[in-house]
Amino acid sequence: MIHSWWMRERLQSYLDGELPEERRAALAAHLEQCVPCASSLHRMTVCDQLLVTHRPAPGALSPAASLALLERAMAEARAGRHRPGRGPTLLAWGFAALLAIAASRTAAWWTRPDTAALRAAANAPGGTNRQPEGVHRPIRTVFGGDTLMAGADPGASEKPPAKPQGGKRDPAVPKPPSGARRPALPPNEPRVPRSSSLRHRLIADAHSSTSPLLAAWKPFDTGSAGPVEMRFASPGSDLPAVEGSERFRKTTNDGWCEREAVRLVNAALDGDAGAVNRVVEALAGDGENGPDADVLRPDRAEVADLPGGPETLLAEWPQPWEGDEPQNGGAEAPLAEPQLLVMVSTEPAHSPVTVTEAPADAPGYSRVIACRPDASGRDTWLQATASTEEKRTRTALVLLGEEVWEW
Amino acid sequence: METAFSAALPPRAEAPDEAVWLPAARRGEPWALERLYHCYQPQVYALCFRLLERAEDAEDAVQATFVRAFRALPQFRGDSTARTWLYRIATNEALGILRRRRDAAPLEDGTISLPDRSASVVERLAVRAALARLSPDHRAILVLRLWQDLSYTEIAAVLGISLPAVKMRLNRARAEFRKHYEDDQ
Numbered sequence: 368m369i370h371s372w373w374m375r376e377r378l379q380s381y382l383d384g385e386l387p388e389e390r391r392a393a394l395a396a397h398l399e400q401c402v403p404c405a406s407s408l409h410r411m412t413v414c415d416q417l418l419v420t421h422r423p424a425p426g427a428l429s430p431a432a433s434l435a436l437l438e439r440a441m442a443e444a445r446a447g448r449h450r451p452g453r454g455p456t457l458l459a460w461g462f463a464a465l466l467a468i469a470a471s472r473t474a475a476w477w478t479r480p481d482t483a484a485l486r487a488a489a490n491a492p493g494g495t496n497r498q499p500e501g502v503h504r505p506i507r508t509v510f511g512g513d514t515l516m517a518g519a520d521p522g523a524s525e526k527p528p529a530k531p532q533g534g535k536r537d538p539a540v541p542k543p544p545s546g547a548r549r550p551a552l553p554p555n556e557p558r559v560p561r562s563s564s565l566r567h568r569l570i571a572d573a574h575s576s577t578s579p580l581l582a583a584w585k586p587f588d589t590g591s592a593g594p595v596e597m598r599f600a601s602p603g604s605d606l607p608a609v610e611g612s613e614r615f616r617k618t619t620n621d622g623w624c625e626r627e628a629v630r631l632v633n634a635a636l637d638g639d640a641g642a643v644n645r646v647v648e649a650l651a652g653d654g655e656n657g658p659d660a661d662v663l664r665p666d667r668a669e670v671a672d673l674p675g676g677p678e679t680l681l682a683e684w685p686q687p688w689e690g691d692e693p694q695n696g697g698a699e700a701p702l703a704e705p706q707l708l709v710m711v712s713t714e715p716a717h718s719p720v721t722v723t724e725a726p727a728d729a730p731g732y733s734r735v736i737a738c739r740p741d742a743s744g745r746d747t748w749l750q751a752t753a754s755t756e757e758k759r760t761r762t763a764l765v766l767l768g769e770e771v772w773e774w
Numbered sequence: 775m776e777t778a779f780s781a782a783l784p785p786r787a788e789a790p791d792e793a794v795w796l797p798a799a800r801r802g803e804p805w806a807l808e809r810l811y812h813c814y815q816p817q818v819y820a821l822c823f824r825l826l827e828r829a830e831d832a833e834d835a836v837q838a839t840f841v842r843a844f845r846a847l848p849q850f851r852g853d854s855t856a857r858t859w860l861y862r863i864a865t866n867e868a869l870g871i872l873r874r875r876r877d878a879a880p881l882e883d884g885t886i887s888l889p890d891r892s893a894s895v896v897e898r899l900a901v902r903a904a905l906a907r908l909s910p911d912h913r914a915i916l917v918l919r920l921w922q923d924l925s926y927t928e929i930a931a932v933l934g935i936s937l938p939a940v941k942m943r944l945n946r947a948r949a950e951f952r953k954h955y956e957d958d959q
Contacts, residue, residue, distance in 0.1 A: 375945050375949075376941045376942065376945050379941065379944060379945050379948065380926075380941065383919065383926070383944075385925070385926050410952065411948060414948060414951065414952045414955070415920060415948075417897070417901055417955070418901060418916065418920045418921070418951070419920055419921075420897075421897065421898045421901045421902075422824070422920070422921045423823060423824050423827065423921070425819065425820055425823035425824070425829070425832070427816055427819070428815070428816075428819060428833070432833070433812075433815060436815075436833060436836060436837050436840075437808065437811050437812075437815075437840070439837055440811070440837050440840040440841045440844065441804070441807060441808075441844065443837075443841045444840075444841045444844035444845050
């Protein structure tokens with residue numbers, strides 16, 4: 368019995384002829400030696416044959432019936448196009464939705480804390496110089512390469528914008544450049560649409576043994592670190608819970624990532640096809656040879672040149688057993704040790720973030736916590752979890768401090 | 775890529791000179807809409823029949839599919855093939871019928887009495903019973919893969935889900951079908 372979902376999916380892809388040739392050959396070699404996998408494949412094959420054998424073969428519609436159906440369809444379609452009153456109804460609903468959105472945005476804007484006034488009060492004589500309980504200073508997450516805001520001193524390098532007076536933006540506060548949060552793309556670089564599955568795959572499959580990009584970035588000097596850091600730790604390491612102003616810095620045993628890695632991975636998570644391509648290339652590289660030195664070259668092979676596009680590649684990341692001899696006398700090879708990928712801000716967390724360790728008996732388990740700008744440009748803590756517990760695979764994305772949801 | 779089973783399947787019907795009539799169909803010209811219908815109606819009907827297993831329901835689904843298609847054709851951008859686009863509409867229509875049917879009536883147990891209960895018939899009934907117990911989504915993905923012989927990419931386009939989601943759903947559907955089938959044996 369094979370317990371890992373990715374192995375069953377791999378066998379299924381093999382059966383359906385959806386594996387690339389080299390992986391197909393590798394899996395075929397594996398199947399010759401691995402009895403559980405061969406048995407599982409056999410069961411799948413029998414099941415498929417059963418279904419294919421009993422595929423219904425409906426007779427064609429008679430010409431008269433087909434014609435009648437066509438006439439009814441055309442008449443109904445024509446009637447639907449000119450149905451009176453439908454347009455205004457849709458318009459009314461759209462207008463109502465716009466009004467509701469505008470009202471909620473306005474309410475959120477006016478009820479947000481006046482951080483400038485609070486800071487002024489704190490710095491005044493007799494002030495506490497501390498952020499009061501319940502007041503959330505925006506977390507400055509920065510994912511742009513050149514525009515990365517340096518300086519680890521919270522609040523020293525950037526002042527939050529003052530609350531607008533009279534509903535207008537304070538002209539003295541410069542508007543942040545629109546490209547400040549994401550790296551600029553080359554003009555003709557293809558983009559792939561934002562996709563939760565893409566994000567999930569990038570995060571959840573980050574195993575260092577197959578991910579030279581993730582495992583071998585040079586540590587950078589924490590003294591000059593930007594406000595965003597990324598780290599990787601094995602589940603055995605002593606991972607802290609983050610509470611209040613406590614930072615993630617104190618326990619790590621796998622080192623810090625370069626700023627560029629942060630930029631690259633975040634650009635990939637945002638659907639930047641070029642970044643996805645470069646991350647995938649690095650992940651698909653040979654772990655024994657270390658990271659690909661050219662992986663960050665900007666005009667690396669574009670994703671359009673890759674068969675199946677980025678989603679295919681992400682779905683087909685190499686698994687730890689691949690390229691190796693099967694271990695344990697042909698039994699299923701163990702997965703790589705799960706890794707935890709954490710992106711944190713050096714700013715204090717605005718809500719408690721708890722990191723739990725991956726259980727040793729759930730090898731396909733990984734978690735991530737990330738601080739990323741949301742659609743409106745504000746910062747958001749994100750936590751994603753992917754786990755395989757026996758037969759079920761569960762993925763959750765938790766928006767900390769706001770609401771919790773899953774998909 | 776040829777699968778273990780696709781070799782036995784008939785070649786997919788291609789829509790001849792689609793490049794000529796599809797733009798006209800987008801403009802709503804009746805002759806082109808008729809051409810679209812005649813090109814794809816057999817395939818759409820087969821898909822609906824396999825999903826619904828009732829000729830009347832399949833005809834209803836086909837009609838609803840082409841009504842929606844005729845209305846939406848001006849917005850069809852051609853990102854996917856017309857066939858995939860029609861399959862997507864047809865699958866949604868059939869899934870809607872399946873879900874309504876599932877809500878309205880309890881599941882059949884598949885024990886239909888037939889005078890000739892040869893091994894083949896019994897096996898077919900067991901397959902149908904196991905399929906009937908699947909959720910509409912799982913049934914749809916099995917039908918698209920094994921009976922309509924769509925690739926993962928095509929299934930992703932038809933169901934509007936990502937490629938990894940296709941693999942995961944197909945994996946679960948196969949496991950669920952196998953479980954139901956083995957339970958009945």
